[in-house]
Each structure stands twice: as C-alpha cells, then as structure tokens.
Amino acid sequence: MSKQSPTLGTVASGNGETTRFELSGRDQSGPGNFATALERNRVFAAAGGHEGAVVFPKLRLFVITCMDPRVDPAHFLGLQPSDALVVRNGGGRATPEVINDVAFIAQLVENVIPEGPLFEVAVIHHTQCGSGAFADDTFRRRYARRIGADEAELRDYAVLDPAATVARDLELLRSSPAISPRVTFSGHVYDVVTGLVKTILPASDQEGQPQPPRGDEIP
Numbered sequence: 001m002s003k004q005s006p007t008l009g010t011v012a013s014g015n016g017e018t019t020r021f022e023l024s025g026r027d028q029s030g031p032g033n034f035a036t037a038l039e040r041n042r043v044f045a046a047a048g049g050h051e052g053a054v055v056f057p058k059l060r061l062f063v064i065t066c067m068d069p070r071v072d073p074a075h076f077l078g079l080q081p082s083d084a085l086v087v088r089n090g091g092g093r094a095t096p097e098v099i100n101d102v103a104f105i106a107q108l109v110e111n112v113i114p115e116g117p118l119f120e121v122a123v124i125h126h127t128q129c130g131s132g133a134f135a136d137d138t139f140r141r142r143y144a145r146r147i148g149a150d151e152a153e154l155r156d157y158a159v160l161d162p163a164a165t166v167a168r169d170l171e172l173l174r175s176s177p178a179i180s181p182r183v184t185f186s187g188h189v190y191d192v193v194t195g196l197v198k199t200i201l202p203a204s205d206q207e208g209q210p211q212p213p214r215g216d217e218i219p
C-alpha cells in the first residue's frame with residue numbers, strides 16, 4: 001500500500017502564529033466510522049475488558065482534557081477502566097458545564113467518603129491545540145453566529161499557551177463555590193510531539209495548600 005502524504009490544515013491564531021493540523025494521510029484500513037469501533041468492541045467484550053469495572057474512580061482522579069483524538073487519556077496516561085472520570089471538550093476548558101460536572105461528582109462522592117480529600121481534578125491542555133482556531137477572527141465570528149454564542153467569550157477558549165490556560169482554568173475551578181472544598185486540583189500540559197506530560201501546578205486544595213498524592217486506591 002502506498003503511503004499518502006498527510007493533508008495539513010492551518011488556522012491563524014491571531015498572534016502571528018498558526019496551528020497546524022494533520023487532517024488525513026494516516027493508514028486507514030477496513031470500514032470507517034462506527035463499524036470499525038464496533039468490531040473492536042466485540043474483541044473487547046470477548047476478552048472480558050469490562051469485567052471487574054467499578055463506578056468509583058480507582059485513582060481518585062477526574063481528568064479534564066481536550067477532545068483531540070491525539071489526546072486520549074486512556075492512551076497517554078494509560079488509564080484503564082474505572083481508573084478515572086474523564087471530561088473532554090474543545091481545548092479541555094473549565095466551561096460552566098464542566099464546573100457543574102465536577103460539582104455533581106463531588107456531591108455524589110461526599111456520600112461515600114465522609115471526610116478528607118475526595119478526588120483530584122487534573123486539567124490537561126496540550127500543544128498544537130485546534131482550539132487556537134478561536135483566535136482566528138474570521139473563524140470565530142462565523143462560528144459565533146452559527147451557534148448563537150458571544151464572540152468575546154469564544155475568544156477566551158483558544159488554547160495558544162497551554163501552561164497559561166491551564167493556570168486560568170485551575171483558578172476558575174478553585175474559586176467555584178459550587179465545588180466541594182474537599183476536591184483538589186492540579187494542572188498539566190501534554191506535548192503531542194514528545195508524548196510527555198509536564199506538571200505546571202501540583203495538586204493543591206482550594207486554598208492553594210499542597211496535597212501530597214495518596215498512595216491508596218479505592219478497590
């Protein structure tokens with residue numbers, strides 16, 4: 001099979017830089033879309049991949065990251081079934097909906113763990129994020145019209161400097177009165193070129209007090 005050259009897309013980021021996307025050119029064999037995923041599901045179930053899974057996250061971890069297919073925590077963090085709650089959206093941003101999701105899970109877990117830390121929320125933004133498109137004036141205006149959103153708010157969703165946006169989102173989460181004070185927070189950047197995660201802000205509580213990692217897992 002001949003190897004296709006990748007098709008690259010670029011979006012201006014508004015700061016003189018462009019974000020590059022490899023849109024296609026990867027090897028694609030067999031049926032596409034959900035048919036391929038369904039075949040893999042049959043293999044997963046036959047191998048018992050679902051067995052022993054529990055609803056409470058074993059690592060006491062709640063990951064917020066981007067929906068980019070390069071940025072799946074099951075791969076780059078090696079998360080197994082039941083290891084963590086994961087919410088993904090464009091950029092991995094702490095939107096009002098995501099903050100409500102954290103508040104919701106914290107309220108549920110408070111019933112299970114009467115005292116002490118509940119779980120750690122890890123916000124992970126990444127390099128070469130497609131959300132940089134929100135910094136492109138033409139793209140943003142057109143998209144804002146399409147979804148009926150406030151254009152100025154959309155501009156803030158661009159991840160151009162992932163370390164900076166992680167810090168901003170952590171501050172949003174920490175300062176949210178909806179989230180239990182027993183939740184801890186950490187911030188990280190995933191580099192899609194090296195495959196490595198760098199911690200920007202280690203785990204701390206709402207007051208910014210450091211929280212050492214827990215050694216125990218919930219069975």
Ligand SMILES: [Zn+2]
Nearest residue numbers: 066068129130
């Ligand atoms: Zn992204």
